[in-house]
Amino acid sequence: MIDFHYWPTPNGWKVSIMLEECGLPYRMVPVNIGKGDQFKPEFLAISPNNRMPAIVDHDADGETVAVFESGAILLHLAEKSGRFMPTDRRGRKETLEWLFWQVGNLGPMAGQLSHFVNYAQGEHAYSHRRYADEYNRCLGVLERRLEGRDYILGDYSIADMASFPWVLISKPLGQGLDEFLNVARWREAIKQRPAVQRGVDLGKELRRRAPPGEEERRILFNQTAKHPV
DSSP states (O other), X not given: OEEEEEOSSHHHHHHHHHHHHHXXXXXXXXXXXXXXXXXXXXXXXTOTTSOSOEEEEEEETTEEEEEESHHHHHHHHHHHHTOSSOOSHHHHHHHHHHHHHIIIIIHHHHHHHHHHHHTOOSOOHHXXXXXXXXXXXXXXXXXXXXXXXXXXXXXXXXXXXXXXXXXXXXTTTTOOSTTOHHHHHHHHHHHTXXXXXXXXXXXXXXSOOSOOOHHHHHHHSOOOSSOOO
């Protein structure tokens, strides 16, 4: 059994999709990031960066193992299940390249754009444009990679699961896909997978229904080393 510490966000969806695709037994443990659950000592013990998702795998070769960071979790689950990652050296190399690309480029750029679209108060024209352009640039990288390929590695893999959630929300971020026909085709193909639909729907009743208030903003943003909450 896997304890899946989760909140319905794009980073959370990466792992919920993988769990559903693999059919691995798991128990969802909500981490209400708007109320500060990510700063509780019991969560920090498994996710020291105070970010979800995280998992506790109670059957990792006979041991109980905690894993934090979505990319690391995807790798752990791929190796555990023997699915959705090539086993040859070249294929593994390409998996790691595109997984690291997502966690270092597409995800952070989309996440910062989301901040200025959905959370920042006031006008921040330069910052908004900066991250909108970077998100657009990343979609261009993905567009070129998907030329002549159904999926990022050719076959469906954790590389697709990592990137898909941050492309799923492109329209709310103000970025259409009309100029990215390969990405649009790829997004639609993944969106139709039943396991993906279950993964994205996990905990949908927990999604925010109204803009964040001041207390939620204080919890979510502006932490420092001296003031982590």
